[in-house]
Amino acid sequence: MVGFKNRYMLMEVFLDPDKDLLGEGTPIILTQFNLSKAIKDSILVNFGECGLGSSLGSFQVKYVNPITKLCIVRSSREEHRQVWSAITLVKSIGNCPVILNLLDISGCIRACKDTALKCDKEKFEQCSKSLSEEEIRQMNNCLEKIKLLEN
Amino acid sequence: MGFFDLSIPYNEPPRSGGKEIAGGKTLRLKLATKAMELGYVGIAHNRSIKGVMSDKDYCTIPLLTLGSLIKVAPRLASSVGFHRDLLGVPRATPFRQYTRLTVHVESNAQCQSLNSGNPILKSYDIIAVRPMNQNAFDYACEKAEVDLISIDFTDKMLFRLKHPMVKAAIQRGIYFEIKYSDLLMDAQTRRQVISNAKLLVDWTRGKNLIISSGAPSVTELRGPNDIINLMCLLGLSSQRARAAISKNCRNMIAKVLKKKRFHKEAVRVELLSSGDTFSLGQPLSEDCMKWDPLSSGEGDMLLDDLAKAFDATNAVAHKSSKAIDFTSVLDGLPTHGFRVKDIVGTEPLTQSPAAKVIDAPEHSNQVSELRTAVAASSDDNLGEIETISQIETQISEDESKVEPTTNVLKEEAFALRKCSASHGQGILLQNQTAASFTLIRCTKSDAASDVSMHIESTSEGGSMSPSKSDHGISQSPVEVINMGKFAFDEEASVDENSKERVTTGPASLDEMHITEPGHHASIDDEQHIAEPEHNTSIADEIKIDCSSEANHDEYMEVTLKDQKHETGDSNINLPNLSSETTDLLSKSGKPLSPEAVVQDHDEASRLESNETKLEEEPSVPYHNTFEITMEDNKVAELTIEDEKKGKTETDTNHQGQVQSSENNNDTKSGTRSKLPHLQI
Numbered sequence: 165m166v167g168f169k170n171r172y173m174l175m176e177v178f179l180d181p182d183k184d185l186l187g188e189g190t191p192i193i194l195t196q197f198n199l200s201k202a203i204k205d206s207i208l209v210n211f212g213e214c215g216l217g218s219s220l221g222s223f224q225v226k227y228v229n230p231i232t233k234l235c236i237v238r239s240s241r242e243e244h245r246q247v248w249s250a251i252t253l254v255k256s257i258g259n260c261p262v263i264l265n266l267l268d269i270s271g272c273i274r275a276c277k278d279t280a281l282k283c284d285k286e287k288f289e290q291c292s293k294s295l296s297e298e299e300i301r302q303m304n305n306c307l308e309k310i311k312l313l314e315n
Numbered sequence: 316m317g318f319f320d321l322s323i324p325y326n327e328p329p330r331s332g333g334k335e336i337a338g339g340k341t342l343r344l345k346l347a348t349k350a351m352e353l354g355y356v357g358i359a360h361n362r363s364i365k366g367v368m369s370d371k372d373y374c375t376i377p378l379l380t381l382g383s384l385i386k387v388a389p390r391l392a393s394s395v396g397f398h399r400d401l402l403g404v405p406r407a408t409p410f411r412q413y414t415r416l417t418v419h420v421e422s423n424a425q426c427q428s429l430n431s432g433n434p435i436l437k438s439y440d441i442i443a444v445r446p447m448n449q450n451a452f453d454y455a456c457e458k459a460e461v462d463l464i465s466i467d468f469t470d471k472m473l474f475r476l477k478h479p480m481v482k483a484a485i486q487r488g489i490y491f492e493i494k495y496s497d498l499l500m501d502a503q504t505r506r507q508v509i510s511n512a513k514l515l516v517d518w519t520r521g522k523n524l525i526i527s528s529g530a531p532s533v534t535e536l537r538g539p540n541d542i543i544n545l546m547c548l549l550g551l552s553s554q555r556a557r558a559a560i561s562k563n564c565r566n567m568i569a570k571v572l573k574k575k576r577f578h579k580e581a582v583r584v585e586l587l588s589s590g591d592t593f594s595l596g597q598p599l600s601e602d603c604m605k606w607d608p609l610s611s612g613e614g615d616m617l618l619d620d621l622a623k624a625f626d627a628t629n630a631v632a633h634k635s636s637k638a639i640d641f642t643s644v645l646d647g648l649p650t651h652g653f654r655v656k657d658i659v660g661t662e663p664l665t666q667s668p669a670a671k672v673i674d675a676p677e678h679s680n681q682v683s684e685l686r687t688a689v690a691a692s693s694d695d696n697l698g699e700i701e702t703i704s705q706i707e708t709q710i711s712e713d714e715s716k717v718e719p720t721t722n723v724l725k726e727e728a729f730a731l732r733k734c735s736a737s738h739g740q741g742i743l744l745q746n747q748t749a750a751s752f753t754l755i756r757c758t759k760s761d762a763a764s765d766v767s768m769h770i771e772s773t774s775e776g777g778s779m780s781p782s783k784s785d786h787g788i789s790q791s792p793v794e795v796i797n798m799g800k801f802a803f804d805e806e807a808s809v810d811e812n813s814k815e816r817v818t819t820g821p822a823s824l825d826e827m828h829i830t831e832p833g834h835h836a837s838i839d840d841e842q843h844i845a846e847p848e849h850n851t852s853i854a855d856e857i858k859i860d861c862s863s864e865a866n867h868d869e870y871m872e873v874t875l876k877d878q879k880h881e882t883g884d885s886n887i888n889l890p891n892l893s894s895e896t897t898d899l900l901s902k903s904g905k906p907l908s909p910e911a912v913v914q915d916h917d918e919a920s921r922l923e924s925n926e927t928k929l930e931e932e933p934s935v936p937y938h939n940t941f942e943i944t945m946e947d948n949k950v951a952e953l954t955i956e957d958e959k960k961g962k963t964e965t966d967t968n969h970q971g972q973v974q975s976s977e978n979n980n981d982t983k984s985g986t987r988s989k990l991p992h993l994q995i
Binding site (some may be wrong): 175210263289 | 345393394397401421499502505533534536538541542545547
């Protein structure tokens with residue numbers, strides 16, 4: 165019935181792990197754009213033009229939370245392993261070295277949403293001590309955004 | 316199942332300097348922190364040596380301490396907990412550190428130094444060899460006494476991997492290592508690694524393969540799930556890749572630590588200080604409660620301590636002897652790989668092992684409580700066990716699962732000493748010097764018993780045994796060994812016993828693996844004994860149980876007879892079955908009344924007098940039908956059959972007689988199938 169089968173990968177990003185071990189600083193701001201670019205570059209290098217072409221159809225970075233460094237990436241079910249490997253092989257976003265760590269992978273956006281909410285809240289608690297007002301507001305916005313995530 | 320990262324580089328400080336370079340130390344710290352945060356439960360500090368080893372090469376790797384980790388990453392505990400939850404790793408798993416040495420081997424002379432007698436090698440936990448040419452590789456696969464063969468795949472390979480060599484190495488129990496950080500370097504390296512390592516992956520098919528990071532910096536670390544997925548690029552299926560990063564590592568470490576701490580296949584004899592009077596009321600040894608097959612001693616770190624250390628505002632966590640938190644342990648019981656640490660309560664193992672004594676008084680209190688309770692009531696379900704932990708084969712077979720025995724056993728009023736083939740456990744002995752020594756036997760715990768999971772039991776002697784609770788099979792009866800009867804005077808018999816146990820250990824292990832689920836072997840033999848259908852085995856058991864250990868000859872006899880009775884019906888090969896294990900397997904879960912016990916005593920004695928060693932089919936436990944294999948006198952058979960009270964149908968009697976006339980296995984299996992299912 166549903167034509168497109170997707171996989172939604174919930175990941176966390178460790179920015180500049182050498183200098184900042186617990187991810188409490190913000191050397192660069194994560195956006196959907198720069199994360200997506202980094203992943204696509206990685207697919208191109210590792211899997212070539214064909215790999216990039218076949219995975220580009222369903223590939224999308226659905227959600228990024230720059231404060232807790234959480235993101236949701238969608239890819240097609242056939243290509244999700246390759247995309248996942250490419251994500252693991254990402255070494256830097258822009259100039260900043262990164263570690264991308266997958267937390268959860270699910271087949272539907274709803275399950276991913278639930279886990280994302282949970283993880284976001286936990287991560288928020290972990291780093292809530294050092295956040296400013298502005299950031300807290302931003303954080304709440306992001307949580308709202310998760311709830312509005314749709315296919 | 317925890318994930319391990321067995322290759323965190325350690326740079327040896329220059330010979331002239333005495334301290335490690337500051338940069339190096341922080342790097343190690345960062346790597347360890349990151350690894351811990353990503354969800355790994357163990358790391359190994361890897362030091363490389365080229366050329367000839369000298370005296371200066373003894374292990375001087377300082378293990379990282381809790382305090383240093385906290386300084387680097389104060390809020391580590393919550394993050395670690397978060398990741399562990401996501402991975403399915405229990406939060407209470409301690410974070411372990413091991414030391415590893417990688418020897419670059421080029422010439423034959425260097426190869427020769429890789430033997431088990433080399434003291435430098437002994438100072439490290441894990442020994443890895445990196446062959447640099449074909450000869451070295453061949454030698455490493457076939458003869459060298461190493462744990463790990465680590466090949467550099469990044470550049471053009473200096474030698475060829477030969478399939479028979481790889482097979483030989485696997486048969487010897489040597490693991491191969493692939494470093495995944497090479498894949499993260501640059502495109503050229505990646506190309507080489509994939510092309511070179513693919514061959515190894517194909518030939519080993521994931522068996523005896525270990526994946527580690529070897530990350531030169533923190534940026535090259537990746538989480539366990541990511542690694543599992545990355546390995547499919549190399550052609551490894553995700554299930555095998557997961558095993559390569561968790562189960563294989565665990566097995567190797569367990570093997571390595573066993574080799575390091577105990578001598579070959581011997582058991583550790585614990586020296587009982589001559590001043591103490593031995594009594595069952597005391598825990599036999601503080602050490603045996605702390606048995607942890609993977610423990611890295613002082614390198615272990617617990618998440619609780621991390622959290623506490625952080626809460627205490629960067630103060631280093633100090634030793635806290637907590638009371639045993641039963642409920643949390645109960646909740647957190649895993650199906651495999653249970654550690655005594657969980658039960659015993661966590662004591663920061665960053666303290667010296669001598670500090671572990673603190674836990675002992677706690678337990679001894681509980682133990683003594685238990686004992687008084689037992690003595691008080693005959694209906695008490697508590698039993699006392701002493702534990703023997705066995706090493707090597709059992710554990711390695713069983714994936715080094717060590718579980719605390721539940722000392723609490725259902726037990727009727729009498730205290731028969733039962734021999735239990737320790738399943739996966741053996742005898743824990745220490746260096747024998749003095750005349751008095753204790754033989755602690757680890758006995759299987761009855762998983763089926765209600766009390767099996769009671770923590771109180773665990774406090775008792777820290778006994779442990781792997782319990783197949785996941786199969787719902789109760790384990791063999793626990794045997795209470797009265798040390799008084801033991802060979803205080805005869806060391807010889809004890810040794811023989813231990814040997815006996817050791818040999819039967821593996822067999823029993825096999826059996827337990829194969830035992831059908833749902834078959835319950837109650838802990839108490841009495842329970843089985845009262846069963847009218849169980850005759851011979853019970854008799855045997857009682858006979859054996861009643862006799863002191865010096866009668867190990869009987870064991871041998873029974874064992875031999877058991878061997879004859881292998882039935883074709885059960886597809887299980889039961890070599891070297893000790894009678895105990897047969898008995899255990901044949902037990903049902905019915906509780907016995909003391910009267911039945913007494914009755915069985917009579918039966919036993921009668922049987923003994925007949926000198927008929929009737930054995931139950933070893934396969935009986937695997938079916939619910941009761942089958943009798945008679946070897947000798949029909950007289951004995953009849954007497955036994957008289958015992959049965961209406962539970963066995965007349966058919967069985969006839970069948971049994973028919974069976975007795977033929978010792979043919981096939982026929983037995985044929986008749987067996989006709990036997991109706993008996994309610995046992």
